[in-house]
Amino acid sequence: xxxxxxxxxxxxxxxxxxxxxxxxxxxxxxxxxxxxxxxxxxxxxxxxxxxxxxxxxxxxxxxxxxxxxxxxxxxxxxxxxxxxxxxxxxxxxxxxxxxxxxxxxxxxxxxxxxxxxxxxxxxxxxxxxxxxxxxxxxxxxxxxxxxxxxxxxxxxxxxxxxxxxxxxxxxxxxxxxxxxxxxxxxxxxxxxxxxxxxxxxxxxxxxxxxxxxxxxxxxxxxxxxxxxxxxxxxxxxxxxxxxxxxxxxxxxxxxxxxxxxxxxxxxxxx
Amino acid sequence: xxxxxxxxxxxxxxxxxxxxxxxxxxxxxxxxxxxxxxxxxxxxxxxxxxxxxxxxxxxxxxxxxxxxxxxxxxxxxxxxxxxxxxxxxxxxxxxxxxxxxxxxxxxxxxxxxxxxxxxxxxxxxxxxxxxxxxxxxxxxxxxxxxxxxxxxxxxxxxxxxxxxxxxxxxxxxxxxxxxxxxxxxxxxxxxxxxxxxxxxxxxxxxxxxxxxxxxxxxxx
Numbered sequence: 001x002x003x004x005x006x007x008x009x010x011x012x013x014x015x016x017x018x019x020x021x022x023x024x025x026x027x028x029x030x031x032x033x034x035x036x037x038x039x040x041x042x043x044x045x046x047x048x049x050x051x052x053x054x055x056x057x058x059x060x061x062x063x064x065x066x067x068x069x070x071x072x073x074x075x076x077x078x079x080x081x082x083x084x085x086x087x088x089x090x091x092x093x094x095x096x097x098x099x100x101x102x103x104x105x106x107x108x109x110x111x112x113x114x115x116x117x118x119x120x121x122x123x124x125x126x127x128x129x130x131x132x133x134x135x136x137x138x139x140x141x142x143x144x145x146x147x148x149x150x151x152x153x154x155x156x157x158x159x160x161x162x163x164x165x166x167x168x169x170x171x172x173x174x175x176x177x178x179x180x181x182x183x184x185x186x187x188x189x190x191x192x193x194x195x196x197x198x199x200x201x202x203x204x205x206x207x208x209x210x211x212x213x214x215x216x217x218x219x220x221x222x223x224x225x226x227x228x229x230x231x232x233x234x235x236x237x238x239x240x241x242x243x244x245x246x247x248x249x250x251x252x253x254x255x256x257x258x259x260x261x262x263x264x265x266x267x268x269x270x
Numbered sequence: 271x272x273x274x275x276x277x278x279x280x281x282x283x284x285x286x287x288x289x290x291x292x293x294x295x296x297x298x299x300x301x302x303x304x305x306x307x308x309x310x311x312x313x314x315x316x317x318x319x320x321x322x323x324x325x326x327x328x329x330x331x332x333x334x335x336x337x338x339x340x341x342x343x344x345x346x347x348x349x350x351x352x353x354x355x356x357x358x359x360x361x362x363x364x365x366x367x368x369x370x371x372x373x374x375x376x377x378x379x380x381x382x383x384x385x386x387x388x389x390x391x392x393x394x395x396x397x398x399x400x401x402x403x404x405x406x407x408x409x410x411x412x413x414x415x416x417x418x419x420x421x422x423x424x425x426x427x428x429x430x431x432x433x434x435x436x437x438x439x440x441x442x443x444x445x446x447x448x449x450x451x452x453x454x455x456x457x458x459x460x461x462x463x464x465x466x467x468x469x470x471x472x473x474x475x476x477x478x479x480x481x482x483x484x485x486x487x488x489x490x
Contacts, residue, residue, distance in 0.1 A: 011478040017449035018455045046482045049423040049431045050450055051379040052334065052343035059332055059353065067328060067354045071361035072321040122320050131365060254306060 001029040007035045014043040028230055034213050034252035041249055140161055149184065149228040156180035162241050164262030169193070169245070175225070175260045179205070179240050181233065189225040189243070189260065192217075198248045201259065203229065207236035216250050217243060238264045283482035296490035302424055312331050317364035324361055333374060335382045343393075352385050372420030380420070387453040427485055434484030442477030447469050 006029040012018050013026050030036045068074075153159060159180045166173035175189035187203060195201065201217035214229040243260040309330070315323035335356055339349035356378060367377055423431065435443065448454045448462060456474070460467045 008475065011475045012449070012456050012471065015446060015449040015474065015478075017445075017454065017459065017474070019455050019457065022456075043478055043482065044420060045423070046431075046485065047450065048376055048379065048420055049428060049481075049485065050435075050446070051338050051383055052423055052428050053431045053435060054337050054451075056333060057337045057340045059336040059350065060346075063350050063353065064325075064328060064332070066350075067296075067322065067332075067357045068325055070354050071324060071358040074321055103333075120319075127362065133362065134392055135365070 001025055003029075003033060003035065006030065006033060007039060010036060010039045010043055014040060014047045015116070017162040023193045031215055031230055032213060032232055034250045037250055038252075051058075086092070105268065134200065146226070146228050150186045153178055153180045153186045153228070156183045158182060160238075160264060162238075162262045162264050164241060166191070167258045167261055169257050170259045173223070173260055175243065175262070177203075177262070179231065179238065179241075181231070184230050185229040187214070187217065187225060187227050187229065189217070189219070190223060192219045192223040192225065192243075192259065194223070195219075199245050199256075200248050200250060200257075201225075201243050202238040202246045202250050202254070203245065204242045204254055205231060205235060205238045206242060207238055209236045211254050213250060213252065215240075240264055302422070302440055305375070306373050306421070310369060313360075313364050313367055313374055318359060324357065327374075328357060329359065331378055334375060335378055338379060338382045340387045342383065343389050346388055350384075352382060352389065355385050356381050373422060375422045376420040379422075383450075421484070430484050431481060434481050438477050439479060442473045442480070445474050446477050449474065 006026060007020060009022065009026045013023065013030075018026060028097065030040060075244050114198065159178050162177040162179065164175040164177065170191070170193050172191040173193070174191065175187065177188075178186040185203075185205075201219065203214040203217050204211040206212075212232070213236060214231060215227075217225050217227060219225045240261065240263045241264075242254070242258050244254045244258050245256040246254070247256075309327065311322045312327045312330075316327065332353060335353050336349055339352035340346065343349050343352060359381060360378070367374060370379075433453075443464065445459045448459045449456070454462065456467060456470055460470045463470065
């Protein structure tokens, strides 16, 4: 996909009007094109605004109790005590009534309260466990997809290995990249410092024609990175790779301090 | 039966009134950042199982959610069901919220739109192109490749956007509506409007650019 094609599709992308095939192709392009990343970010602001700019509608008052009961499984009398209605005498009366009901409920159910608490605690733990298991499964699927892509790159006949070493802002950092023109780029790093607010790490493939963004690098809390990037098939032969600190969202050409740099040694294919 | 002394009862009511006054002041004057922090604090409490926090989030954001759901599904009962789905999801999956991707309010809107479109598509019962994601809630979130933050416009910008929307030609506005609130792809829009695909692309682009210009031309 050329940059012009990408630019043309950005408005349709933020409105979710692309078929899944078009969307995949566009996302691959955006991944390596900082200009289109900015275009998408800026248009997404308009799209979010469109969701806010719809005609305002007031929900029926009884919806509140129904929604909260359905969500939490608790009776409406026990809910919203600390949430005070904004205005209106009738709402005050409702609040007072809810308080009276709640006080009554406490008095009546004092003997069953501890049993109910235990049951609620058990349910809460079960919910937390289920939610954690779900998150782990999602995480595992992502890792598996990454691992499959990584193996493909590591075993590519044209793979090139690049060692990156930490620069002045991050002397302890180190990284390694494996790049295959046909299959993409595997990047691992360790000991990257914590990001300042509103900054991101960005990985660059430096060529004789200039630096090309490979994408944004996200480190975990320990400062470790393990990521797979797509690179354009017509990338000029790389001479070096670097990680710089850039404004959030990334930039089209490096502007910030270099944190990691490594030269590409040996011959690379065109 | 346990009863409260009258004085305690009165002071409780007085305190409640005081709390309400504080809250209404806060909600009128709160800047976007304050709003954001309040929502995020509520979400953390919800994640810990605090039902009152969910009630508070409901009070703060139900109009936003309900208005958008009404716009898409166009039937009040169904919009109520969407709102219920959204807040049920928030209750059980608050931990899924990622502040790096945007604000809680934007997260709620993305979920509302996605759930509403799922219902719209189910109602259309068309056997062809639609393939709702297995988890519609995540569609709009996971699909964003860029790492930009999604956050709401402030009230003045929303007004500007509404004004700008009214200046779009029907030809620009209709394909945007069909895509964003109707869940149609560009090809389906072209078919529906009986226009060439290129025309749809151009009009969506011109329309969105004009809306963006109205926002960026605004004094900040």
